[in-house]
Amino acid sequence: MASSIHDLARHLNISIGTVSRALNGRADVNADTRQRVLEAARTLNYSPNQSGRSLRQGATHSIAFMLQPHPGDQQYGEPFFIPFLIGLQARLAESGLDLTVVMGAPGDYQQERLRRVVETRRADAVLLAWTRREDERIDYLTQAGFPFATLGRSRSGAKSYPSLDLDFEKAGADAVDRLVARGHRRIAAVRPSLDLNFGYLFLAGYRKALKRHGIEIDPELIASGFINEAGGYEVTPQVMRSKAPPTAIIFNNDAMALGGCKALAEMGIRPGHDMAVTVIVDTPLCRYFSPALTAFRPALEPMGQRLAEMLLASLPAFAGPEGPRIMREVWPLELVARDSD
Amino acid sequence: MASSIHDLARHLNISIGTVSRALNGRADVNADTRQRVLEAARTLNYSPNQSGRSLRQGATHSIAFMLQPHPGDQQYGEPFFIPFLIGLQARLAESGLDLTVVMGAPGDYQQERLRRVVETRRADAVLLAWTRREDERIDYLTQAGFPFATLGRSRSGAKSYPSLDLDFEKAGADAVDRLVARGHRRIAAVRPSLDLNFGYLFLAGYRKALKRHGIEIDPELIASGFINEAGGYEVTPQVMRSKAPPTAIIFNNDAMALGGCKALAEMGIRPGHDMAVTVIVDTPLCRYFSPALTAFRPALEPMGQRLAEMLLASLPAFAGPEGPRIMREVWPLELVARDSD
DNA sequence: CGTTTTTCCGTAAACGTTTACGAGAACACA
DNA sequence: TGTGTTCTCGTAAACGTTTACGGAAAAACG
Numbered sequence: 001m002a003s004s005i006h007d008l009a010r011h012l013n014i015s016i017g018t019v020s021r022a023l024n025g026r027a028d029v030n031a032d033t034r035q036r037v038l039e040a041a042r043t044l045n046y047s048p049n050q051s052g053r054s055l056r057q058g059a060t061h062s063i064a065f066m067l068q069p070h071p072g073d074q075q076y077g078e079p080f081f082i083p084f085l086i087g088l089q090a091r092l093a094e095s096g097l098d099l100t101v102v103m104g105a106p107g108d109y110q111q112e113r114l115r116r117v118v119e120t121r122r123a124d125a126v127l128l129a130w131t132r133r134e135d136e137r138i139d140y141l142t143q144a145g146f147p148f149a150t151l152g153r154s155r156s157g158a159k160s161y162p163s164l165d166l167d168f169e170k171a172g173a174d175a176v177d178r179l180v181a182r183g184h185r186r187i188a189a190v191r192p193s194l195d196l197n198f199g200y201l202f203l204a205g206y207r208k209a210l211k212r213h214g215i216e217i218d219p220e221l222i223a224s225g226f227i228n229e230a231g232g233y234e235v236t237p238q239v240m241r242s243k244a245p246p247t248a249i250i251f252n253n254d255a256m257a258l259g260g261c262k263a264l265a266e267m268g269i270r271p272g273h274d275m276a277v278t279v280i281v282d283t284p285l286c287r288y289f290s291p292a293l294t295a296f297r298p299a300l301e302p303m304g305q306r307l308a309e310m311l312l313a314s315l316p317a318f319a320g321p322e323g324p325r326i327m328r329e330v331w332p333l334e335l336v337a338r339d340s341d
Numbered sequence: 342m343a344s345s346i347h348d349l350a351r352h353l354n355i356s357i358g359t360v361s362r363a364l365n366g367r368a369d370v371n372a373d374t375r376q377r378v379l380e381a382a383r384t385l386n387y388s389p390n391q392s393g394r395s396l397r398q399g400a401t402h403s404i405a406f407m408l409q410p411h412p413g414d415q416q417y418g419e420p421f422f423i424p425f426l427i428g429l430q431a432r433l434a435e436s437g438l439d440l441t442v443v444m445g446a447p448g449d450y451q452q453e454r455l456r457r458v459v460e461t462r463r464a465d466a467v468l469l470a471w472t473r474r475e476d477e478r479i480d481y482l483t484q485a486g487f488p489f490a491t492l493g494r495s496r497s498g499a500k501s502y503p504s505l506d507l508d509f510e511k512a513g514a515d516a517v518d519r520l521v522a523r524g525h526r527r528i529a530a531v532r533p534s535l536d537l538n539f540g541y542l543f544l545a546g547y548r549k550a551l552k553r554h555g556i557e558i559d560p561e562l563i564a565s566g567f568i569n570e571a572g573g574y575e576v577t578p579q580v581m582r583s584k585a586p587p588t589a590i591i592f593n594n595d596a597m598a599l600g601g602c603k604a605l606a607e608m609g610i611r612p613g614h615d616m617a618v619t620v621i622v623d624t625p626l627c628r629y630f631s632p633a634l635t636a637f638r639p640a641l642e643p644m645g646q647r648l649a650e651m652l653l654a655s656l657p658a659f660a661g662p663e664g665p666r667i668m669r670e671v672w673p674l675e676l677v678a679r680d681s682d
Numbered sequence: 683c684g685t686t687t688t689t690c691c692g693t694a695a696a697c698g699t700t701t702a703c704g705a706g707a708a709c710a711c712a
Numbered sequence: 713t714g715t716g717t718t719c720t721c722g723t724a725a726a727c728g729t730t731t732a733c734g735g736a737a738a739a740a741c742g
Contacts, residue, residue, distance in 0.1 A: 005729065016728090017730085020730060028691080050728095051392050051728075052727070054392035055698065056731085067442075085444050100441045120391045288630045358701080361700060361701080392698075
């Protein structure tokens, strides 16, 4: 069934060494022989056994993306990562690498699963998402000397790895600027309660912008909750009950915004009329919600391509002539003005 | 860094054969020795090299899911598959199998990528989605003798593989029943133009139900278009221009429904008021759209678990004492009544 | 024609496992 | 004590590659 390099050798009456060299495009093989080998490979439908290659080379030729579904009650999942993965895989495929998506159960922080990938050497490098402020995964990987890159920043790991993040700080500030320009002074912020780094960045931008506009920061207008619809639903009434309720709310997450809007609706408050609502990370849900939610949109597919690029550049086997470099990039989020503010 | 079985053997002064047997829980090893081996494995932080195992055993201990993003313009992706994948991976993990998600570029039908997975033996089995009526992937896999299972049915491959599908036929019929019960007689159906099998099933159910109600089938009310928002947007006006326009439309796909509603809006037609709109496969988009779309909902996560189960049962290495069986299941879609009909 | 260089290829080891086989020791049994 | 059985372990081959090494043949050179 599956033909091996031995089959080719036997068929051509040459040694397996020569076959291998011919297939791998080494110089020390006659042009004629190479031709014959390639042809035989085609007719015998040969393709190299991955396990064999991996074992010999100590490389699996695949990159693992640790996909962690949100904890929460959502019946459907993250549409967020799909375009990112498309970009990722497109670039990796160019370099002959496979993309392995390692799924974890929702909620668990996949430290164990990561260990498994690393220790059983199932991938040549891993990609992390949902980076936390202090991220044990990053500590583990740096300590283990395993190559990786992250979607999102972190304070862990001495920044000795490539990372690509969105500029949540600027988005937070931009959101405030826009709302202030439209006459709002009491602006609330709702973010996830987890240690997720983008929550901090967002809040920093929010604070900075308010300060710049000379608006005092009211702790009552800042809330954090579980990063899903239920969390938004639960926490939004909190800010509404403050002594001086907000006229605008910025949500750090689409699901939380949806839950928040539900809570607002139950209080008889209509987003876009009685309350300005802005979302930091745009998803299709924001677009189709009614009213359509003003949101900040990431360029997911290009980000995937770019992060793959950066990861490759950090791998000795793929680094160009200039050698490995550590890169860190922060990409902008683009405002998509809709009807909710 | 990475300790091998040889390290353990040297450390304990025994042979690698014994170490391996101890680790793998074979009977012919002294309880004492086994204890010492396991302990040493722990302290030396040993875990087996996957490539080595795979090479020797001829099994990779991983299952590949061929994820194909929709062709189309959507900036975000399929939320559909994530919960399915969660269920899948949960069950596979129970049996010590990894889930490899193989991404393709949107649009290409991944025949090539599938070949690569099979020929380089990167997985022990593959899972297919978006099955077509005549599916060359299924033909290829059966002909190659490679184990697989499908999410969705097909006419290809002599049904010699496990498959799990949704009952689109019944959902189509149920949708018609419901609309007829609410007084509609002119009911349109919009489905994807591709050869996707569920499109046929849906239409069959639609036809059957209409016939049952004694309603003549009007070809002008049946349209098919590209399976995305643009497709729905383009094709909906078609059915509206028919001599006797419909009072209800059933969309086979959420994206097409969204596009269709946009077209309707531009014609001044309001779903839920001037037009009943039903969607066969529910997604979060249906829930948050305004008006919220009545839709038929799949139980994605359990489906993932179940299909994993079925696939495992068909693999000799995992089949229970009763031996391998080929299973085919069809799961119901549950009506979620909302505001659009 | 002798010497050196180049071209091409075969040999064999190695990667880290698993496992068939056999052998020694201990034990049971008559 | 002799024979058979059971327990436990070591040996070595095998999985499919890649690659360092060396050598024969061909080519180049004087």
